Amino acid sequence: MSPLYAGLDVSLETTSICVVDAEGRIKLEAKAPSDPESIAAHLSQLTGPFERIGLEAGPLSQWLYFGLHDRGYPVVCIETRHSKAAIAAMSMNKTDRNDARSLAQLVRSGWFKAVHVKSVESQELRTLLGSREFLVNKLRDHENEIRGQLRPFGLKVGQVSTSGFAERIRELVEGRPRLSLCMEALLAAREAVMKQLSMLHGELLRVTKNDELCVRFMGIPGVGPVTALAFKTAVDRPDRFRRSSDVGAHLGLAPRQHQSGEIDRRGRISKTGDGLTRTALFAAANVMLTRSTQWTVLKHWGVSIAKRSSLKKAKVAVARKLAVIMHRMWRDGSSFRWTAKEA
Known part of the structure; x- marks a missing residue:
């Protein structure tokens, strides 16, 4: 029985599916919701053995990869630059259907670079790092915004420690009720960011301390x-x-x-x-x-x-x-x- 190859063009809501045989003939074309169960239901309509199922690396690729892999499908993630070049070479008109066809032919040929899909634990720890980095940047943005708002009034914050920043701002706007109101709102938001950042940083330290x-x-x-x-x-x-x-x-x-x-x-x-x-x-x-x-x-x-x-x-x-x-x-x-x- 001829092996089958599938290309999945994934978007946030729907996924275009194209399945071809070893000769490149289309055996199935469909559109399914972007979740492993729905995609597997369409693939199960064909009885032949699947040699490879390819999808581009993207935001949903890890979830779909493990979902299909756990159901016994030989799925691979394709490096985005390779798939983009192949899609552009195979079809002048970019549509979800044509992209799925191009991915299926690319998977069949084997001329692609597979992307390593990180483990769920690594992805969770990456989320911890990314969330902490996001709050670090937002804290810096808050402080720069406060400095910028005060500068037109000739109020210069200067070099100040993190712990002394709020006290310095209140000192500068003392006697100016409107400025004080605005700065208190920004300082309250800064305080909330610092609290959540401290929590995430503490978790980061706990993880690394217990990791040999x-x-x-x-x-x-x-x-x-x-x-x-x-x-x-x-x-x-x-x-x-x-x-x-x-x-x-x-x-x-x-x-x-x-x-x-x-x-x-x-x-x-x-x-x-x-x-x-x-x-x-x-x-x-x-x-x-x-x-x-x-x-x-x-x-x-x-x-x-x-x-x-x-x-x-x-x-x-x-x-x-x-x-x-x-x-x-x-x-x-x-x-x-x-x-x-x-x-």
Whole structure:
């Protein structure tokens, strides 16, 4: 019996389904609600064995992936750039039906890159990190908004600690009832954000404290709870990467390259992949090079780069090296090696 291949074009409400056989002939076309049960009900109408079922990586892909996988379907997530290029090449008219057809043919050909679907636990921890990051940004926005609202009146907040910020604002608007009313409303919202941020940060600390791998990561100078947990949840499984040196490129910390004939140019880092983890690694490299007093062979290497190039490039290089070291520590079960002799 000829194997079957399916392409799923997923949107928030509905999913277009196209199933083809090994010769590329369409066996089924349908539209179903975007939930695993409804999609599986349409796929079950065909009796042939499914070789692959492909869907683009997106907001619903994890839920649909595990929902179909648990029902016994061989489902894969396709890298978005690959699917976009294939869809554009196969059809001039972009419709959900044509996209599903193109995905089905792409899955049948095998010319695609499968995306790793993170475990549910990793996704939940990523939600914790993302929620905390969102509140950190909102807290900064609140404080900048307050500063901006007071500036036209010549009221300058200046440098002030987080704990003394509210007191400083009340001091500036004292004797101005209308300004005081506005600032109290903004300060109350800031207080609420700080309370929820403290709760999420406490949970983050609890998780990393009880995680043996994160504790080992935090043994590296500059690496804190956020960086440790961000790296762990971004990689999810260390065996995904055959070489530790591939992790830096996966996180967008490797330079772009354009090579053709006699031309071979290297540009800035690609900045592809997980932006949160890349930023966390860069922050850890910054702490290691500029604030940490603990001298390691890695810091010596970064300082050498800074002397002959620039501090910014040194931070990027150290961030990439950190990703490689942390992956190797994960695979080996080892601790950070401080000296060249240990390494």
